[in-house]
Amino acid sequence: MVSAAVAQKQSVPHTPLVGTDRLISLKVTGTKRYTDKEVLAACGLQIGQSAADGDFKEAVQRIGSSGFFSDVSYSYSSSGTGVRLELRLADVDSANLVPAQFENFVWFTDAELQSALRARVPLFKQLLPLTGSLSDQVTEALQSILSEKHLPGHVDVTPHQDVPGGLLSSFVYRVEELTIRIHAIEFPGASAEHAALLATAARRLVGAEYGRTALVETAKYDLLPVYQQRGYLKAAFGIPEARVIAQPAAEPDASNLADIQVDAVIPVTPGKVYVSSGVDWKGTSAIHTDEVSARLHLAPGQPADAVRLVRDIEDVTKLYRSRGYMMVKVKTDAQFDDVKSAVHYDIDVVEGDQYKMGELDILGLDTQAQARLQAAWTLAAGQPYNADYPKKFLAQTHELVPRGVQWSVNVRETPDARDKTVDVEIRFRQQ
Numbered sequence: 001m002v003s004a005a006v007a008q009k010q011s012v013p014h015t016p017l018v019g020t021d022r023l024i025s026l027k028v029t030g031t032k033r034y035t036d037k038e039v040l041a042a043c044g045l046q047i048g049q050s051a052a053d054g055d056f057k058e059a060v061q062r063i064g065s066s067g068f069f070s071d072v073s074y075s076y077s078s079s080g081t082g083v084r085l086e087l088r089l090a091d092v093d094s095a096n097l098v099p100a101q102f103e104n105f106v107w108f109t110d111a112e113l114q115s116a117l118r119a120r121v122p123l124f125k126q127l128l129p130l131t132g133s134l135s136d137q138v139t140e141a142l143q144s145i146l147s148e149k150h151l152p153g154h155v156d157v158t159p160h161q162d163v164p165g166g167l168l169s170s171f172v173y174r175v176e177e178l179t180i181r182i183h184a185i186e187f188p189g190a191s192a193e194h195a196a197l198l199a200t201a202a203r204r205l206v207g208a209e210y211g212r213t214a215l216v217e218t219a220k221y222d223l224l225p226v227y228q229q230r231g232y233l234k235a236a237f238g239i240p241e242a243r244v245i246a247q248p249a250a251e252p253d254a255s256n257l258a259d260i261q262v263d264a265v266i267p268v269t270p271g272k273v274y275v276s277s278g279v280d281w282k283g284t285s286a287i288h289t290d291e292v293s294a295r296l297h298l299a300p301g302q303p304a305d306a307v308r309l310v311r312d313i314e315d316v317t318k319l320y321r322s323r324g325y326m327m328v329k330v331k332t333d334a335q336f337d338d339v340k341s342a343v344h345y346d347i348d349v350v351e352g353d354q355y356k357m358g359e360l361d362i363l364g365l366d367t368q369a370q371a372r373l374q375a376a377w378t379l380a381a382g383q384p385y386n387a388d389y390p391k392k393f394l395a396q397t398h399e400l401v402p403r404g405v406q407w408s409v410n411v412r413e414t415p416d417a418r419d420k421t422v423d424v425e426i427r428f429r430q431q
Contacts, residue, residue, distance in 0.1 A: 024081055024084060026045065030090050066134050071089070072089055073088045092129055098127065098128060098170050099170050100127070103172055104180050105175060106243075135171050138171075142173060155174075155176075180242075181210060184206065185205060186264070201226055231275065233274045235270045236268070237266055237267065272338075276301070276304040276342070276343060298312075298345065313347075322387055322388045326415045326422060327415070332346070354420070356421050358381060358423040360425075360426075369402055376397045390426065405430050410426075
């Protein structure tokens with residue numbers, strides 16, 4: 001971990017140290033994130049201890065290397081009663097902080113884990129700096145927590161990026177060297193009917209290794225649609241938790257501890273059912289509003305099926321692309337009336353320019369087969385491009401391709417924004 005560059009400035013004390021060197025006060029200025037008490041604990045000093053300049057330098061180094069501060073300086077003065085220390089801190093920008101995520105610490109609730117960490121790492125408040133030593137301090141603290149509870153596993157941390165090569169988005173902590181498997185899944189907050197549907201949607205997770213990331217992804221992509229297609233448009237799932245299933249009392253050896261069964265708990269807040277109250281279209285000039293409206297399945301007065309709406313909008317997009325509008329954008333905006341439990345959709349269509357058919361290249365076949373396919377292609381250059389046509393063309397002309405060979409076919413469309421044309425390349429490869 002590369003430490004953040006931190007300015008550490010010593011101000012020469014106005015009064016030389018005389019009498020007692022007992023630290024009697026600490027004043028902290030400049031930080032809006034931490035209290036004097038938290039900073040005192042983090043820098044390793046205690047009120048009442050004997051302290052001198054070397055101790056203050058170590059304290060400044062300790063909090064400066066954390067990564068939470070862009071600047072750290074100090075000064076002190078003494079009197080007959082003791083030493084007064086002042087720390088001047090500058091918080092790093094919040095853009096340089098990312099959350100810590102705990103993947104599989106199944107023996108603790110979040111509140112228990114956070115409390116135990118704060119006792120060991122005073123500057124930890126869920127967010128960690130991109131640089132500095134705090135992420136490693138949290139790793140050491142987590143390992144200590146496991147050891148004190150005589151729990152198995154080795155704690156590892158992985159800097160996570162939402163997009164490969166992108167910015168660091170979180171630090172993910174995981175207990176390695178053990179297997180934690182899901183025995184069952186519970187959905188507190190769900191009705192009996194919905195719980196059964198959710199269990200079916202999540203059935204692939206039973207028996208799989210426990211991990212919060214997988215559960216969050218499942219809730220987003222597999223479980224939330226169960227509610228959204230039934231009109232529960234504001235349904236939300238909470239952070240998954242785990243409940244360890246008690247292991248048999250007999251033979252409590254290390255091998256048993258390394259194989260753990262848990263019940264995954266995914267809380268849900270269904271919210272209310274919203275019925276559709278209508279749709280308003282904007283920007284539909286190339287295709288009549290009646291034609292695009294016919295693609296929707298939002299019956300007025302019925303629960304709004306948000307899952308079906310996504311598919312319907314995809315159909316509208318395909319309709320436009322079949323007419324040559326390759327750059328069309330269709331955006332939906334839901335307007336909620338919580339009093340009436342209704343939702344009204346505003347659908348904005350940015351049609352863009354109409355593209356024409358450009359050049360056709362057919363590659364990978366012998367000359368005769370290529371000529372046959374070229375002759376069968378009926379979408380002439382200069383005609384409005386139809387994005388549905390290549391797929392239909394291949395289905396209708398499969399008998400023109402040499403038989404006895406297993407072919408893989410790749411279609412590449414290349415729109416030219418300047419000429420407003422689409423060049424099509426169809427490449428055949430023998431498998």
